[in-house]
Amino acid sequence: MADTPRPLRGLPMRRDDRFAPATGLAELRDRHPISPMIYPDGHRGWLVTGHDLAREVLSSPHFSNRPELLHSPLDAPLPTQERPQTQPGFFLNMDPPDHTRLRRMLTGQFTVKRMRALEPRVEAIVAERIDAVLAAGPPADLVAEFALPVPSLVICELLGVDYDDRDGFQTDSHTLMDLRVPVEERIAARERIGAFMLRTAHRKRGRPDDGLLGSLVHSGELDDAELAGVGFLMLLAGHETTANMLALGTFALLEHPDQAELLRARPALMPQAVEELMRFLSIVHMGPTRCATADVRIDGRLVTAGSNVTVSVPAANHDPRRFDGPDRLDVTRPGTGHVGFGHGVHQCLGQQPARPEMRIGFDALLRRLPGLALAVDAKAVPMRSDMGLYGVHELPVTWRQE
Amino acid sequence: MRIRVDRQMCVSAGMCALTVPELFDQDDVDGRVLVSDVTPAEEYHDRVERAVDSCPSGALRLDRATV
Numbered sequence A: 001m002a003d004t005p006r007p008l009r010g011l012p013m014r015r016d017d018r019f020a021p022a023t024g025l026a027e028l029r030d031r032h033p034i035s036p037m038i039y040p041d042g043h044r045g046w047l048v049t050g051h052d053l054a055r056e057v058l059s060s061p062h063f064s065n066r067p068e069l070l071h072s073p074l075d076a077p078l079p080t081q082e083r084p085q086t087q088p089g090f091f092l093n094m095d096p097p098d099h100t101r102l103r104r105m106l107t108g109q110f111t112v113k114r115m116r117a118l119e120p121r122v123e124a125i126v127a128e129r130i131d132a133v134l135a136a137g138p139p140a141d142l143v144a145e146f147a148l149p150v151p152s153l154v155i156c157e158l159l160g161v162d163y164d165d166r167d168g169f170q171t172d173s174h175t176l177m178d179l180r181v182p183v184e185e186r187i188a189a190r191e192r193i194g195a196f197m198l199r200t201a202h203r204k205r206g207r208p209d210d211g212l213l214g215s216l217v218h219s220g221e222l223d224d225a226e227l228a229g230v231g232f233l234m235l236l237a238g239h240e241t242t243a244n245m246l247a248l249g250t251f252a253l254l255e256h257p258d259q260a261e262l263l264r265a266r267p268a269l270m271p272q273a274v275e276e277l278m279r280f281l282s283i284v285h286m287g288p289t290r291c292a293t294a295d296v297r298i299d300g301r302l303v304t305a306g307s308n309v310t311v312s313v314p315a316a317n318h319d320p321r322r323f324d325g326p327d328r329l330d331v332t333r334p335g336t337g338h339v340g341f342g343h344g345v346h347q348c349l350g351q352q353p354a355r356p357e358m359r360i361g362f363d364a365l366l367r368r369l370p371g372l373a374l375a376v377d378a379k380a381v382p383m384r385s386d387m388g389l390y391g392v393h394e395l396p397v398t399w400r401q402e
Numbered sequence B: 001m002r003i004r005v006d007r008q009m010c011v012s013a014g015m016c017a018l019t020v021p022e023l024f025d026q027d028d029v030d031g032r033v034l035v036s037d038v039t040p041a042e043e044y045h046d047r048v049e050r051a052v053d054s055c056p057s058g059a060l061r062l063d064r065a066t067v
């Protein structure tokens, strides 16, 4: 630890290569996998870019995820800071034991076994969306026509939202996510969704079913506000994430045609291709950020209680000490160990439904849209460089009509 | 090889059941890990190591020395 690095000023975000981590992170990781960083509000904390250190911080019991302790590593507030700080049921923002109590109530719904049972529904949802895209004919914006609707329909399925209610729910969840919509309208949509979750849950009191809200009501352990918060967390954490992976993943495959060809020829590669795309694209690119609750040493540096540590998921997932040739997209890579779903107690609860969604989604796009190609120049595809989740705003594509 | 399991720490992420379904399962109610054989046969060792490496919670550990 001879040389003490000069503190960074905020999280580097500029990308010169749209499929690589922000410029400067690679050099930083090689020299200082934990580096001091001055947050835009003046807070003095740290940025972690090394894979092993990222896992260490995210699985350490000495770090908190309570929003009132966190500083934003960027000037623009993180999307999480738009919402009230301690929404009941929103366990992503809680620490153990509160976090543990709520997460444990849900984990039985997300087992690998349960998800295998969900797969036929995911297949049907994906097939219906592709049918609609084919019927409308080329060109199509895959974000609006495929990547956004598929995950929200799967969440309806998971939560147990009644079929009659799905159109309204989808409209509201799209309004909520759409930054072009005025903020008052988005807040109104958020309130309608909260009210809607409660109504759905109440209806299940009379006739509990297999869905997530129904079984939570049945357990009788959550009050109304918590139920609404849990439902809302599912939507917030599960919709845009999967949508961005579907759209950006498709863009990446179109820009790496040899990899797309491999997947068409060897469909059995798809599960590991999904892990590789998660690693390579690392769409959670502005964190997570945690706050030390005690003095801890990370790689020899003293992180004092109250200091924030931001983990760069893209930098960790492109760490050459963990992944050979990390900046290469290689769908034959054995895909384990990435931190694209996080690590530690908050590691993504929805990863088991997200995997089949991506696997079935990419497979259908590659197979059912013959000659799938961009309808615009690759440089003209608008990137979500400054958004909480990386991805594309639009993906105009075309294909051969047969 | 012996697999050591601390079910208190498990966060039910399911990486184990995904990686070696022959050995790992999850409780139907809370999703916590269930192991059918803590001294797995040789043929499973590689995948067990991957499962343990992927486990996000530290619930799984390996004793390599024990046979």
Ligand code: HEM
Pocket (backbone or CB within 6 Å): A065, A091, A092, A093, A103, A155, A158, A233, A234, A237, A238, A239, A241, A242, A245, A283, A284, A288, A289, A339, A340, A341, A342, A343, A345, A346, A347, A348, A349, A350, A351, A353, A354
């Ligand atoms: C490819 C898509 C997805 C990605 C990239 C993703 C990524 C992540 C990450 C990185 C975290 C950890 C955040 C942190 O440590 O601060 C997380 C947590 C979470 N995710 Fe996902 N996620 C995806 C899909 C989903 C889906 C489909 C759902 C639900 C149906 C979901 C529900 C959750 C929940 C509830 C948490 C909080 C878990 C906790 O605090 O214990 N996610 N996700």
Ligand code: SF4
Pocket (backbone or CB within 6 Å): B009, B010, B011, B012, B013, B014, B015, B016, B017, B026, B031, B032, B033, B054, B055, B056, B057, B058, B059, B060
């Ligand atoms: S991978 Fe670890 S945390 Fe996840 S279910 Fe298995 S033992 Fe539990």
